[in-house]
Amino acid sequence: xxxxxxxxxxxxxxxxxxxxxxxxxxxxxxxxxxxxxxxxxxxxxxxxxxxxxxxxxxxxxxxxxxxxxxxxxxxxxxxxxxxxxxxxxxxxxxxxxxxxxxxxxxxxxxxxxx
Amino acid sequence: xxxxxxxxxxxxxxxxxxxxxxxxxxxxxxxxxxxxxxxxxxxxxxxxxxxxxxxxxxxxxxxxxxxxxxxxxxxxxxxxxxxxxxxxxxxxxxxxxxxxxxxxxxxxxxxxx
Numbered sequence: 601x602x603x604x605x606x607x608x609x610x611x612x613x614x615x616x617x618x619x620x621x622x623x624x625x626x627x628x629x630x631x632x633x634x635x636x637x638x639x640x641x642x643x644x645x646x647x648x649x650x651x652x653x654x655x656x657x658x659x660x661x662x663x664x665x666x667x668x669x670x671x672x673x674x675x676x677x678x679x680x681x682x683x684x685x686x687x688x689x690x691x692x693x694x695x696x697x698x699x700x701x702x703x704x705x706x707x708x709x710x711x712x713x714x
Numbered sequence: 715x716x717x718x719x720x721x722x723x724x725x726x727x728x729x730x731x732x733x734x735x736x737x738x739x740x741x742x743x744x745x746x747x748x749x750x751x752x753x754x755x756x757x758x759x760x761x762x763x764x765x766x767x768x769x770x771x772x773x774x775x776x777x778x779x780x781x782x783x784x785x786x787x788x789x790x791x792x793x794x795x796x797x798x799x800x801x802x803x804x805x806x807x808x809x810x811x812x813x814x815x816x817x818x819x820x821x822x823x824x825x826x827x
Contacts, residue, residue: 609768632813643818644757644806659811665779689757693813701747702813 606653612711619677621708623690624673635664635675641685647675647688659665677710685712716741717821718807726825732793735822738784739807743817746788748780751802751821760803763788764811795826 611621625633631652638645638679650657650673657664663676673690687709691702719738722739733788739746748760749769759772763782780790786807792799809815 634813634816636818641820643806643820645818650815674812691757701759701762701772702749702757702816703759704749706756 602624609706610709610711610714612713613649613680614692615682615714617680619675619680620657621675621677621688621690621707621710623673623675624671625673625690625703626690627692627694627703628671629667630694630703632653632667632693633664633673634693635662635692636689636704637686638689639705640646652696656678680712682712682714685710704710718805718817720803720805720819720822722821723820724825726827727795729795729797729826731795732791733795733824734789734791735803735805735824737788737805737807737819739805740762740809740817743809744786744806745808745811746782747806747816748790749804749809750774750807751804751826752800757804760790766821770812793809797804797826799824799826800824 634649635647637647638644640702647661648662648664651665663673687707689707690705693702728734740765743766745781747762749757755763755814777793782788802823804818804821806816806818
């Protein structure tokens with residue numbers, strides 16, 4: 601069935617290091633993917649998105665990589681800061697963004713050690 | 715520019731009661747979607763509304779319902795509450811009928827006792 605999963609439930613990194621959060625998806629029809637950050641007591645906050653016609657997209661300190669061959673998505677955070685500590689979710693839209701139905705992964709908790 | 719506003723922020727209800735949650739989207743946004751977030755199941759899609767019409771529904775029992783008004787504000791209702799309905803209920807709005815530009819509110823924390 602359709603599912604989005606995360607390889608690592610928790611990730612601890614040193615401040616200043618780069619972080620990589622991974623995600624697997626199973627629906628080959630999905631063509632739109634989003635990474636969200638959720639801090640305690642808040643709703644998910646958009647970080648970056650990518651469409652399936654792209655392999656890589658960069659934002660400010662973040663990069664998303666998409667490997668359609670193995671149905672894998674990753675989020676790279678450069679120079680991780682304490683403010684990056686949060687739970688990160690990947691999400692896919694199996695209908696190409698045409699409807700508001702996102703399938704979310706379980707989440708990875710990122711802890712940044714000062 | 716105000717974000718997505720959900721009220722109330724916290725709610726405690728007794729099993730068997732019903733509850734109504736409210737969501738005010740970002741001004742100009744016409745699409746509203748609802749999600750349930752629990753530690754065990756994560757974020758799960760409930761339903762989506764666009765221009766007062768339900769366009770998509772997740773795999774939840776009929777006790778969960780919703781609606782959207784002409785000003786794009788949305789409400790969701792849960793009847794005959796069960797302990798397992800305790801969750802964070804999140805609303806997201808989008809300016810169009812697509813998920814691009816999806817913005818979430820801070821949610822309503824529902825506790826059923």
